[in-house]
Amino acid sequence: MEIRAAVVDAINDITVRTVQLDEPKAGEVLVRLVATGICHTDLSMLRGNLPVPTPFVPGHEGAGVVEAVGPGVTSPQVGDHVICSIAVSCGQCYTCARGETPCELAGSLALAGTMLDNTVRLHDGDRDVNHIFCQSSFAEYTVVPARAAIPIRPDVPLAQVASLGCGVATGLGAVINKAKVTPGSSVLVLGAGGVGLAAMLGARLVGAAKVIAVDIADAKLAKAKSLAADETINSAEVDLSDAVDELTGGRGVDYAVDCVGMEGTLESAFRATRAGGTVVAVGIMHATISSDIDTFSLIMEKTLTGSYAGSLSPHRDLPAWVDLFAAGRLDIGALMDRECKLAEVPDVLEELERGAFTRAVIVH
Ligand SMILES: [Zn+2]
Ligand SMILES: [Zn+2]
The missing domain is CATH 3.90.180.10 (Medium-chain alcohol dehydrogenases, catalytic domain)
Structure with a gap:
């Protein structure tokens, strides 16, 4: 045809x-x-x-x-x-x-x-x-x-x-399926575009107590705040590690999700996460991006992982998320x-x- x-x-x-x-x-x-x-x-x-x-x-x-x-x-x-x-x-x-x-x-x-x-x-x-x-x-x-x-x-x-x-499922799934964010925890999301905002909505949905949005555009951070973020950080204006320390009593977040995937962003997410916490790589700007991670932090029980397409089980996840959308909860x-x-x-x-x-x- x-x-x-x-x-x-x-x-x-x-x-x-x-x-x-x-x-x-x-x-x-x-x-x-x-x-x-x-x-x-x-x-x-x-x-x-x-x-x-x-x-x-x-x-x-x-x-x-x-x-x-x-x-x-x-x-x-x-x-x-x-x-x-x-x-x-x-x-x-x-x-x-x-x-x-x-x-x-x-x-x-x-x-x-x-x-x-x-x-x-x-x-x-x-x-x-x-x-x-x-x-x-x-x-x-x-x-x-x-x-x-x-x-x-x-x-x-x-x-x-x-x-x-793709995009919304990638953000939701990274938080729900891969990070398996638990109620009451803190979640840092790098990037307040479509995938990042979906990750924040997912963190809210599963009961995260503190969702922190990071971006370099104030307009995107304002949208994140109106939708799902409790705190926002403009990483072009302030040091990300310092800002996260201030919001978490110096401990670092329980979970960090990198929805940007530019040079240095995964390292930033990794540094902002507490010992024993979990970091999920989600976005990638260019197929050749690589990262430099300190091994000592890994030994301190920090988990570094990645999520492809929201680690979906599509027949399980997509109808369920559509139901939550229809119910006004997502x-x-x-x-x-x-x-x-x-x-x-x-x-x-x-x-x-x-x-x-x-x-x-x-x-x-
Ligand atoms: Zn896509
Ligand atoms: Zn196969």
Whole structure:
């Protein structure tokens, strides 16, 4: 079928035009997209900071309605409302067999440009067009693995929950699934963008007593304070370690989550965490970022770990979080502050780079 999609033909070169989408193959479903969140990772791929073979269609926070299913698919069914999750799994590898994450294919599924069977469903005339995260939802329709199309209740607005496909689920899951934040604890979140704000909402949800937001933009910190943070620190103006010491009686926080992933941010999170505390790396600005951690602190029972895609069990987590949203207990809708059309995507990606909004969503 012919569909409109945003196509990246080369680094920094993105246009919206008509391409061809194949029928779903075995184990896949066709989704008519209702909304697609725009994630910083889409921008990183456009800029060449995360290498994806061109041409490709970005977009990995799709939500929509299943229009057709391929051979052998029993769930989801035609008509189901689904969130297309980046937590794509093969179901057969060493970690999948153990019910653990990430799937051994996760990294290559994100960036290699193909579906699970190493072929593509998108074409531009006689040229193949690559996928990201087996999804490519900057488009009117997408074909995704059935295992990654997570059915949710049909009564929630898909534009409000589409970011559970990646960014919002990444923040919530890092805190709930990976850090396993306990009630009454203190949680430091570096970065008050969409992922960081979701991490703060998650910390609130599970009963953290003190949520501390860190950023270098006062506007983002104000939003964090209005939404989920008890305290804010502008790390461009004050020393982060000193500020955290002041807020924690010199002890450091119980948990720190680095949603930024720039040079030095993980080290800052690590230093701000108490002996015995837990630090989770979540964001990464560039594939080559590395960190320098002091071993003595690790020996003092400090845990340094990372979380990919919110360490999700998507069929368990996403419907549950949608239920909490519907019940008014998890305000992820407040993160969406820019709506646009598919044709506007090239411009909106530039707005994202300028930090003009928290989270944008394409409404198809
Ligand atoms: Zn993302
Ligand atoms: Zn696997």
